Amino acid sequence: MNSELKLRVIKEALTLGVSATCRKYKISRTLFYRWLKRYQQSGLKGLEPVRKPFRPHNKTEQGIVDKLFVLIKKHPRIGPRELKYHLEGHGHYISESAVYNILMRHGLTRKNDRVRYARGIYPQIGVEAPDFDQSKSGACWLLWATSYGSFAGTGTIYEFTIFDYKSKVACSRVYSTFSPGHFTSLLTAVAIPIAQCLDFDAKYFFFMDTLGLQDKDYPALASQVQDALHHSGLSVAMHRQKKQTPMPQLEAVREAYTATMSAALLPHLLAGHSLLEVRLALQQFLRHYNFNHTLDYEHRSCPPLEYLTSTTGILPVLPIWAYMDRQY
Amino acid sequence: MRVAIIGGGFCGMLAAYLLEQKGIKATVFERENTLGGHCQTYVSKNFRVELGTAFFLNDHIEELLTELDVAYTERHSYRDFVDKNHARVSLLPKCDIPNLIAELTRLETLLSRYSDQSDQTTYGHVHEELNVSTSEFLAQHDFRAIGQAIKPHLSAYGFGSIHKIQAYYAFNALDVPTINLFVRGDKLLFINEGTANIIAKLSRHISDIRHAEVTHITPHGSGVQIAHHYGTDTFDKVLISTGLPHTAIGDAECSDFMRRVTTNEYTSCAFEIGNKNRVTTYYLDNLGQLNKLQFFHAYRQKDRTIAVAYAYGLLNKNLANSIQREMLESGLTVKHIIAAKQWHIFPHMRAEDLGPTVYTNLQKNRGSKHIHLIGSLVAKPSISHLYLSVKRFIQEVF
Numbered sequence: 001m002n003s004e005l006k007l008r009v010i011k012e013a014l015t016l017g018v019s020a021t022c023r024k025y026k027i028s029r030t031l032f033y034r035w036l037k038r039y040q041q042s043g044l045k046g047l048e049p050v051r052k053p054f055r056p057h058n059k060t061e062q063g064i065v066d067k068l069f070v071l072i073k074k075h076p077r078i079g080p081r082e083l084k085y086h087l088e089g090h091g092h093y094i095s096e097s098a099v100y101n102i103l104m105r106h107g108l109t110r111k112n113d114r115v116r117y118a119r120g121i122y123p124q125i126g127v128e129a130p131d132f133d134q135s136k137s138g139a140c141w142l143l144w145a146t147s148y149g150s151f152a153g154t155g156t157i158y159e160f161t162i163f164d165y166k167s168k169v170a171c172s173r174v175y176s177t178f179s180p181g182h183f184t185s186l187l188t189a190v191a192i193p194i195a196q197c198l199d200f201d202a203k204y205f206f207f208m209d210t211l212g213l214q215d216k217d218y219p220a221l222a223s224q225v226q227d228a229l230h231h232s233g234l235s236v237a238m239h240r241q242k243k244q245t246p247m248p249q250l251e252a253v254r255e256a257y258t259a260t261m262s263a264a265l266l267p268h269l270l271a272g273h274s275l276l277e278v279r280l281a282l283q284q285f286l287r288h289y290n291f292n293h294t295l296d297y298e299h300r301s302c303p304p305l306e307y308l309t310s311t312t313g314i315l316p317v318l319p320i321w322a323y324m325d326r327q328y
Numbered sequence: 329m330r331v332a333i334i335g336g337g338f339c340g341m342l343a344a345y346l347l348e349q350k351g352i353k354a355t356v357f358e359r360e361n362t363l364g365g366h367c368q369t370y371v372s373k374n375f376r377v378e379l380g381t382a383f384f385l386n387d388h389i390e391e392l393l394t395e396l397d398v399a400y401t402e403r404h405s406y407r408d409f410v411d412k413n414h415a416r417v418s419l420l421p422k423c424d425i426p427n428l429i430a431e432l433t434r435l436e437t438l439l440s441r442y443s444d445q446s447d448q449t450t451y452g453h454v455h456e457e458l459n460v461s462t463s464e465f466l467a468q469h470d471f472r473a474i475g476q477a478i479k480p481h482l483s484a485y486g487f488g489s490i491h492k493i494q495a496y497y498a499f500n501a502l503d504v505p506t507i508n509l510f511v512r513g514d515k516l517l518f519i520n521e522g523t524a525n526i527i528a529k530l531s532r533h534i535s536d537i538r539h540a541e542v543t544h545i546t547p548h549g550s551g552v553q554i555a556h557h558y559g560t561d562t563f564d565k566v567l568i569s570t571g572l573p574h575t576a577i578g579d580a581e582c583s584d585f586m587r588r589v590t591t592n593e594y595t596s597c598a599f600e601i602g603n604k605n606r607v608t609t610y611y612l613d614n615l616g617q618l619n620k621l622q623f624f625h626a627y628r629q630k631d632r633t634i635a636v637a638y639a640y641g642l643l644n645k646n647l648a649n650s651i652q653r654e655m656l657e658s659g660l661t662v663k664h665i666i667a668a669k670q671w672h673i674f675p676h677m678r679a680e681d682l683g684p685t686v687y688t689n690l691q692k693n694r695g696s697k698h699i700h701l702i703g704s705l706v707a708k709p710s711i712s713h714l715y716l717s718v719k720r721f722i723q724e725v726f
Binding site: 188192193196230231232233234317318319320321323324326 | 403404406407416417418419420422425428429477511512513603604605606607628633
């Protein structure tokens with residue numbers, strides 16, 4: 001069964017009854033609940049067939065790739081062929097097209113982009129992913145989007161989230177389309193002002209691979225986000241989860257949050273509420289989540305903002321709109 | 329027909345532009361060397377400083393900007409509020425926010441009782457109950473939260489203290505939709521090349537701009553004679569968009585109006601600061617007080633941060649120093665001052681001068697009059713209101 005069909009089964013089961021629906025589609029209740037759990041944790045993507053992570057046997061070693069970036073920093077104006085010769089000088093033998101492919105994957109095929117990269121302007125590549133657990137509250141942000149599929153009354157629903165890994169403070173918005181611009185809106189309308197109120201010192205942004213963001217779309221998204229950050233005086237290194245590379249520690253956090261949120265949103269989606277109503281419901285959920293929803297941290301259980309106050313001593317001074325409904 | 333326009337600020341320039349579009353010859357008289365009035369942008373390599381108007385509320389004005397091909401950006405602007413010890417505080421305690429929402433609904437119904445006019449951009453009939461100080465009006469009707477929420481914005485509009493300015497003016501500028509816009513933290517509109525860019529674009533369409541101070545405006549036969557330092561000239565109509573000495577106007581009605589109009593002294597100082605991520609900050613304890621820093625508007629441009637600070641009072645060394653001192657005390661690293669400028673902002677009338685029909689009288693038999701008052705003298709002081717009011721005036725009178 002494809003993911004759309006699975007979603008139809010889930011919608012039907014949740015409105016008309018699980019047992020009857022399972023009998024109708026000749027599936028077991030265990031299978032149904034497995035689907036439901038995956039949907040609640042990851043949206044439509046969770047219903048797709050699970051693929052094993054695939055690693056090409058001839059993939060260029062990370063060591064060589066790192067060396068290549070060092071060379072680009074040193075000689076941003078030379079192309080793949082000369083880079084290949086330079087690599088040979090260091091004892092690494094890869095083909096010109098392999099060099100080109102690596103450049104391609106990192107948005108560095110054009111000379112101007114390489115010059116920008118060499119001058120330390122984005123895209124920032126090859127920065128080691130930080131140790132998330134050692135990070136401070138507000139330093140490492142996870143960004144993701146989840147597709148929920150289509151609902152009668154609401155239409156197609158995509159949820160965009162920005163999530164602080166350590167404190168679990170989160171903000172989300174839902175839109176009816178998928179566009180990188182929605183990340184920028186969420187960032188400038190909610191995340192940056194709130195982060196500023198909470199004295200967050202953002203260091204790393206980690207884009208999680210949930211929607212299967214195309215390689216070619218990423219540079220546009222990254223530069224839009226960087227521009228927004230730059231305007232607020234923030235300098236942030238950005239990472240992107242590589243395709244088919246599991247990050248279990250981060251995914252667990254994302255799944256737990258999405259499951260809590262989708263439990264709040266699903267009733268509205270199934271009842272056919274309008275996008276406007278779903279947005280208000282989401283805002284109410286977020287206020288409840290950040291202020292009152294008890295979560296487990298290493299040594300305690302408390303809501304995200306309380307965790308923040310108890311660990312950093314910061315009393316959150318939030319803008320008025322953080323406590324009221326507003327349309328977007 | 330020949331029309332003279334006194335004042336080369338946004339409204340004067342806009343009126344001239346709209347008249348030329350209609351094929352009417354307009355002459356702008358500006359006393360200063362530079363045009364623009366409150367639209368003043370100082371340009372250096374890599375950054376621009378807005379010394380006067382910094383942003384617009386984004387309704388209606390987009391039409392003009394598109395027409396003039398002026399590039400603009402809509403973006404969120406963030407605000408901080410600090411108390412007398414310069415500690416960050418919320419504008420309203422969390423528990424008061426439901427009250428604010430309820431009060432705003434109540435205010436909207438209450439204000440609709442006083443509004444009689446169809447034209448929402450120009451001042452109209454002044455209801456007696458609104459000719460009291462804003463704080464008194466709020467206390468009378470038991471609006472506690474609204475007072476807290478609008479205080480900083482009243483000050484930023486140049487209205488002075490909430491205890492002095494009449495509720496009539498306060499709620500004309502800060503009507504419920506505008507309060508909502510500020511409370512919700514909606515996007516504001518910024519001109520990419522600076523607000524002076526609008527003036528520059530307007531001036532390209534105006535054929536006759538003269539830099540001379542007008543000394544006398546006297547009705548003369550079927551027209552009006554204008555005298556300035558270097559000579560006289562006769563026009564069919566005169567539009568006054570700026571404050572003039574009341575003795576300079578030879579028309580009893582306009583002269584009497586001008587005699588009653590007063591302005592607030594307002595000073596702005598632009599600094600370059602070392603802090604990277606400071607946002608616009610209001611000093612709650614100072615709001616409405618003379619010679620005290622009201623707020624600064626901070627923004628980043630190409631790795632540099634500019635803070636433009638505003639205070640009531642006359643610009644002098646002491647005021648500039650005290651602004652700088654207070655900014656330092658609140659944790660800013662002030663590198664140096666870029667510019668400072670004195671304004672006479674917000675033409676209005678004191679309670680004793682503000683009769684119920686002061687504004688409506690001006691609008692009577694507009695077609696037959698030769699001398700007219702336009703712009704912020706008679707309209708609500710936000711660029712989009714001014715734009716609409718000038719546009720409507722030109723449509724109705726010409």
